[in-house]
Amino acid sequence: MNVSTKFTIPITELEQPAFCSDDKEDLKAKTLRDEFAVGVRWQKIPKEFIKMEVGDLDRKIRDAKLKLSEKLLILGHHYQRDEVIQYADYTGDSYKLSKFAASNKSAEYIVFCGVHFMAETADILSGNDQKVILPNLTAGCSMADMAEEDDVIDCWNDLEGLLSDKGGVTPITYMNSSAAIKGLCGKNGGIVCTSSNAEDAFKWSLKSNERILFLPDQHLGRNTGLKLGFELDEMIVWNPFKPLGGNTESEIEKSKIILWKGHCSVHTRFNTDQINLARSKYSDVNVIVHPECTMEVVNSADYVGSTEYIKDMIENAPAGSTWAVGTEISLVNRINKMFPDKNIFCLDSAVCPCSTMYRIHPAYLCWVLESLLDNEIVNQISVESDVKNDSILALNRMLKL
Numbered sequence: 001m002n003v004s005t006k007f008t009i010p011i012t013e014l015e016q017p018a019f020c021s022d023d024k025e026d027l028k029a030k031t032l033r034d035e036f037a038v039g040v041r042w043q044k045i046p047k048e049f050i051k052m053e054v055g056d057l058d059r060k061i062r063d064a065k066l067k068l069s070e071k072l073l074i075l076g077h078h079y080q081r082d083e084v085i086q087y088a089d090y091t092g093d094s095y096k097l098s099k100f101a102a103s104n105k106s107a108e109y110i111v112f113c114g115v116h117f118m119a120e121t122a123d124i125l126s127g128n129d130q131k132v133i134l135p136n137l138t139a140g141c142s143m144a145d146m147a148e149e150d151d152v153i154d155c156w157n158d159l160e161g162l163l164s165d166k167g168g169v170t171p172i173t174y175m176n177s178s179a180a181i182k183g184l185c186g187k188n189g190g191i192v193c194t195s196s197n198a199e200d201a202f203k204w205s206l207k208s209n210e211r212i213l214f215l216p217d218q219h220l221g222r223n224t225g226l227k228l229g230f231e232l233d234e235m236i237v238w239n240p241f242k243p244l245g246g247n248t249e250s251e252i253e254k255s256k257i258i259l260w261k262g263h264c265s266v267h268t269r270f271n272t273d274q275i276n277l278a279r280s281k282y283s284d285v286n287v288i289v290h291p292e293c294t295m296e297v298v299n300s301a302d303y304v305g306s307t308e309y310i311k312d313m314i315e316n317a318p319a320g321s322t323w324a325v326g327t328e329i330s331l332v333n334r335i336n337k338m339f340p341d342k343n344i345f346c347l348d349s350a351v352c353p354c355s356t357m358y359r360i361h362p363a364y365l366c367w368v369l370e371s372l373l374d375n376e377i378v379n380q381i382s383v384e385s386d387v388k389n390d391s392i393l394a395l396n397r398m399l400k401l
């Protein structure tokens with residue numbers, strides 16, 4: 001049994017509150033120099049891009065897209081800011097975008113406007129001759145950063161030692177995790193899941209073993225366990241900074257679901273006070289939230305589902321209906337603009353974008369595209385072949401669900 005000697009809160013988590021404000025206008029892109037002025041630690045790029053105005057960046061990005069034509073595929077995650085998502089050939093959540101990456105075999109360059117684990121997944125699923133590029137290498141994900149490979153290996157070794165002759169344990173990792181964690185699940189008989197198919201992944205895993213280790217989001221794991229009828233006292237939390245995750249051997253043996261102590265810094269901002277306030281203001285409000293929210297919020301909401309589900313539900317709702325939404329603000333603002341016949345607002349009155357998605361500024365996109373025009377590939381994401389092979393096992397098990 002090993003215990004982490006370091007207490008690491010991901011820098012991505014620490015930075016999140018600095019991006020919260022009361023002013024929607026703060027979400028509008030400024031020059032990169034102005035964004036740097038608030039003290040963020042983003043990737044450094046050539047000076048000319050740092051001081052370039054948003055209008056000039058727009059002209060250059062469109063020009064580069066035109067010149068690169070079929071060679072280029074730009075994927076944009078729903079949580080990207082408007083000034084970036086406008087250039088995407090396809091938009092979606094991480095699962096939908098991975099499927100685009102897997103199905104498109106013609107583009108030479110896949111520029112992923114999202115975060116690091118998404119670009120890794122695109123690299124795993126795309127063809128060997130396709131190059132995946134992440135415009136800003138510091139665009140990580142605070143949740144994925146909470147499951148470091150060494151800590152997960154230590155946990156896995158502890159669990160195997162304790163449980164292999166006591167009903168066993170299957171590792172499941174949420175898509176929002178590094179390729180290394182997906183690989184660990186793949187080579188140990190486990191699976192990847194998304195927020196839309198977590199229940200199916202749980203059912204699949206319980207066919208071969210009595211327990212599940214769920215990484216890295218404790219909330220999605222707990223909400224899924226409860227939905228499948230597990231009791232709270234059948235689930236334990238694994239804290240990587242404590243011996244045996246902070247549990248006794250007997251607690252681990254009695255458990256059915258072992259939840260890694262990770263969370264999303266954006267979705268855990270929502271709370272039941274916000275839901276009560278929305279209901280007191282609008283008696284007919286529909287509260288819809290993402291399953292990365294806490295159990296209390298999920299239990300109190302009217303609807304729960306992935307970002308694609310949230311978008312589809314609101315799109316298909318009757319005109320005039322009211323929606324209080326518990327997910328990332330850039331997506332909520334966009335849905336609000338798309339469906340002006342409905343009253344749509346974010347549950348949280350503070351404007352809090354995902355600070356890591358926010359790191360994809362148009363200046364980074366412009367830099368990587370202009371580099372391609374100069375036959376230079378910058379910021380390529382390349383997963384090592386053994387990790388890739390192990391990850392594919394876990395991803396393919398998910399695709400077969």
Ligand code: SF4
Pocket residue numbers: 079115140141142143144176264265266267328354355356357
């Ligand atoms: S919204 Fe949460 S889970 Fe998604 S990329 Fe941002 S920090 Fe990660």
